[in-house]
Amino acid sequence: MTHEEQVRRMTEMMAKFVGHTGKKLPDDVIAKLEELRGKEDSPMAKVIYDTMFRNQELAVKLNRPSCQDTGVLQFWVKCGTRFPLIDDLEALLREAVIKATFETPLRHNSVETFDEYNTGKNVGKGTPTVWWDIVPHSDKCEIYTYMAGGGCTLPGNATVLMPGEGYEGVTKFVLDRMTSYGLNACPPLLVGVGVATSVETAALLSKKALMRPIGSHNENERAAKMEKLLEDGINAIGLGPQGMGGNYSVMGVHIENTARHPSAIGVAVNVGCWSHRRGHIIFDKDLNYTITTHSGVEL
Ligand code: SF4
Structure with missing residues (x-):
């Protein structure tokens, strides 16, 4: 793959991953919600948990976000100094958010402060937020994704x-x-x-x-x-x-x-919140990936 093809491929994978995290909760969150449902005694609490699980099933079945508020996208990047796409990362994550906004779709949650208009693409001045941890001597890139709802x-x-x-x-x-x-x-x-x-x-x-x-x-x-x-x-x-x-x-x-x-x-x-939409994906230098938060995902 040429460098441009790699950038395109990683943009597509990140757009799909972000979209997936908006529709399906991480495995550990689902397991914890199931555990808590089992420990509640009141019928009201049990009904609410059952509604949450039904909501999750329908989100996957109907291919829709599991909560209407898909948040402001935040990324925590732990990037090796030798990861080949380090220079392109911030721009490609922004592009991935725009792609995910239209393809998933995601709610438009980026309002330009002071100018008070919604960009309609989930990107704006400083959004999505990208926090960097630089890792010396590494050619890997670890990315945490998070949908920060209101x-x-x-x-x-x-x-x-x-x-x-x-x-x-x-x-x-x-x-x-x-x-x-x-x-x-x-x-x-x-x-x-x-x-x-x-x-x-x-x-x-x-x-x-x-x-x-x-x-x-x-x-x-x-x-x-x-x-x-x-x-x-x-x-x-x-x-x-x-x-x-x-x-x-x-x-x-x-x-x-x-x-x-x-x-x-x-x-x-x-x-x-209960709809804690965080994802974690690790890329190697050839863009092979490992997802630790969600099982059974193919990008
Ligand atoms: S707090 Fe979480 S579940 Fe509730 S509306 Fe916001 S994003 Fe959705």
Whole structure:
């Protein structure tokens, strides 16, 4: 394949992959929703879960997005410096979003700020969002895709706490957000928490936390314990599926952290909804791909 053909091929594959993630939830999300349905006692909660599963079946059968809000597209790219398409990546992801918008189709969710018009293509100034992690000495490219819907983006928040507020302050910040805005995000939620120094470092970590597989834990055992405590605390609010009441409010709580300045605790929260449309695909230098989030996909 020539370089141009490779760019075209990767654009097509990414457009198809993005479209697929809009129609079918990741395997781990489906498994978790099934587990939670089994653990609810109330008929209302069970009916809501059954409606979600029916919705998923119909989305695949009718070849339509599984939620009407297909979000703003966000990509987290971990790209090797020797990946042959590294220079073309950002432009081809933008092109892939335009293609997916018309072919899938996806809802038009890119409104130019201040000019207040919808571009109709899901791309605009700075959209789709692409975050880069450059990986030295590698010829692979790993891409996380995410559809950031309006409702599930709404609870997002970040702040810097006084050092004396400690982990209790982190807990209060997260729970205040869950009790006020959690309902808007179509529970059961996946809650991402970032703990670092400043708002932007914490905010990025809180989104990165949503890319982790459900059931994974922070590698630090104290942080993993806090994930469990927060999970129990948010479940105790009793949001249940779609906020209509139930034993479980969350699919999980993921904390990502860095070291921090001793005088500040940056903390952020980000939320994924029951329709948590994240995808993960890894390309080698010849564009052979491995998809870790969705089984049975051919691009
Ligand atoms: S919160 Fe999620 S499921 Fe609810 S409308 Fe938004 S994207 Fe759809």
